[in-house]
Amino acid sequence: MDYAADQAPHHGNHHGVADLLDLDAEVLQAFIDEVIDWVAPLSGSPRAIVDLGSGTGTWTVALAQHFADATVTAVDVSESMLGRTRIKADERGVGDRVHTVLADLETGLLDIHADMFLAALSLHEVTEKDQVLRDVLTATRPGGIFVVIEMKAPPTFLPEDIGVGRPGLELRIREAVEAARRGVPLHPDWGPRLESAGFESVGERSFEIDPAPPYPESVARYADTYLRRVRPELADTLDADDLDALDGLLADGPHGLRHRNDFVVRGSRTVWVARHPNA
Numbered sequence: 001m002d003y004a005a006d007q008a009p010h011h012g013n014h015h016g017v018a019d020l021l022d023l024d025a026e027v028l029q030a031f032i033d034e035v036i037d038w039v040a041p042l043s044g045s046p047r048a049i050v051d052l053g054s055g056t057g058t059w060t061v062a063l064a065q066h067f068a069d070a071t072v073t074a075v076d077v078s079e080s081m082l083g084r085t086r087i088k089a090d091e092r093g094v095g096d097r098v099h100t101v102l103a104d105l106e107t108g109l110l111d112i113h114a115d116m117f118l119a120a121l122s123l124h125e126v127t128e129k130d131q132v133l134r135d136v137l138t139a140t141r142p143g144g145i146f147v148v149i150e151m152k153a154p155p156t157f158l159p160e161d162i163g164v165g166r167p168g169l170e171l172r173i174r175e176a177v178e179a180a181r182r183g184v185p186l187h188p189d190w191g192p193r194l195e196s197a198g199f200e201s202v203g204e205r206s207f208e209i210d211p212a213p214p215y216p217e218s219v220a221r222y223a224d225t226y227l228r229r230v231r232p233e234l235a236d237t238l239d240a241d242d243l244d245a246l247d248g249l250l251a252d253g254p255h256g257l258r259h260r261n262d263f264v265v266r267g268s269r270t271v272w273v274a275r276h277p278n279a
């Protein structure tokens with residue numbers, strides 16, 4: 001995610017990103033369910049699942065809940081993320097089937113083998129992308145699947161006219177964020193790269209994220225956390241009146257996010273599913 005807001009190194013303080021990941025999961029639960037419903041019939045009955053770059057364990061736990069006979073291994077380079085995953089897994093009653101492994105995907109997948117791998121919003125962050133894809137292929141059992149999820153468009157949270165400044169502020173923020181990230185594409189076209197690595201393509205689907213209200217109360221904090229994280233990147237790219245309007249959203253005034261109830265959450269993500277060719 002933007003977490004895209006967060007191309008910072010992953011070995012440092014994850015607190016803000018971790019909160020953002022948890023808020024994202026809470027507000028976008030319907031999207032997670034929709035993806036798992038699409039992928040499950042393509043996956044056979046996986047007994048061993050691995051979540052690569054698992055963050056706070058959103059997908060780890062959702063997969064463990066859906067596939068009740070499977071063990072799910074969360075792999076991340078951040079021990080604090082894995083700690084949050086373990087707590088979440090215990091809270092949701094799947095702690096006995098969730099394992100965590102501290103590892104850097106760039107240096108190989110150790111001895112992990114599985115019927116299903118998933119990488120959500122994490123694969124674009126690795127440097128040696130094609131090598132990591134080949135490592136995943138080696139680690140996938142014949143016939144097993146690899147699910148890759150990336151953010152197609154950063155999220156927006158409000159109606160076009162927020163009652164202050166020019167309408168369309170969030171779309172201009174989205175464009176500025178995308179422009180600022182051009183050096184680190186958030187949405188590589190994984191289809192051809194998965195095939196080059198030796199996977200067979202199974203499908204690619206775009207998911208428009210437009211959860212129906214009422215939203216959980218956490219939506220205001222999600223919007224606030226996200227916009228606060230991207231604010232520093234926008235100083236040189238947004239016009240002064242847009243920056244004023246954004247600062248108004250982040251302040252405790254009448255237009256501030258914490259006093260609003262006109263949220264309209266939107267975003268989009270792409271999901272690729274590829275299969276290890278049968279031996």
Ligand SMILES: C[S@@+](CC[C@H](N)C(=O)[O-])C[C@H]1O[C@@H](n2cnc3c(N)ncnc32)[C@H](O)[C@@H]1O
Pocket residue numbers: 001002003004010021052053054055056057058059075076077078081103104105106119120121122125126
């Ligand atoms: C944006 S978060 C996504 C987390 C989670 N998959 C989700 O969708 O909620 C990206 C995660 O990938 C992890 N990550 C990035 N590069 C990695 C690497 N080389 N090896 C292992 N984990 C990595 C980060 O620590 C972070 O937790």
